[in-house]
Amino acid sequence: MPLDPRKLICLGIPPPLKALELAMIMDRLYGGVCYAGIDTDPELKYPKGAGRVAFSNQQSYIAAISARFVQLQHGDIEKRVEVKPYVLDDQMCDECQGSRCGGKFAPFFCANVTCLQYYCEHCWAAIHSRPGREFHKPLVKEGADRPRAVPFRWC
Numbered sequence: 300m301p302l303d304p305r306k307l308i309c310l311g312i313p314p315p316l317k318a319l320e321l322a323m324i325m326d327r328l329y330g331g332v333c334y335a336g337i338d339t340d341p342e343l344k345y346p347k348g349a350g351r352v353a354f355s356n357q358q359s360y361i362a363a364i365s366a367r368f369v370q371l372q373h374g375d376i377e378k379r380v381e382v383k384p385y386v387l388d389d390q391m392c393d394e395c396q397g398s399r400c401g402g403k404f405a406p407f408f409c410a411n412v413t414c415l416q417y418y419c420e421h422c423w424a425a426i427h428s429r430p431g432r433e434f435h436k437p438l439v440k441e442g443a444d445r446p447r448a449v450p451f452r453w454c
Contacts, residue, residue: 302334302353305415306360307385310369312337312350313376324371325352331359351385361412384410386440387417394422407437 312321322335334353337346354360363369364384371378391397392405393416400419407418409427414435418426427435 311380390417392419
């Protein structure tokens with residue numbers, strides 16, 4: 300089964316945790332885990348303390364990101380970590396497919412479960428000025444696969 304990058308989360312993990320253990324924990328909590336990986340330093344081959352989990356279905360993915368935090372336990376190490384959607388590079392706006400932004404890639408991702416879409420600036424402003432969406436916060440890809448929340452609104 301090919302992985303769907305739009306059902307991928309990233310989270311911090313205790314360094315001794317292995318990918319199989321991460322997969323088992325997340326599958327027990329949310330079901331539908333089809334992949335788990337641990338980020339490692341390419342030179343040192345040592346875990347960086349971050350991992351990724353892919354889900355085979357939207358329901359499990361939404362359950363995981365809706366929880367926002369998960370308690371991971373490995374031996375006597377217990378860590379509460381934030382669960383974030385993995386923000387992809389080079390995505391076109393899901394609303395206009397680039398027609399309103401000159402074909403540029405969408406800089407914003409809305410992680411709210413009612414959206415879960417990539418937006419250009421124009422479409423973000425239009426969609427998120429609607430009632431019920433005005434308080435959604437966009438994520439913007441930043442550096443080494445670390446999404447950040449943008450601290451202001453465009454509405």
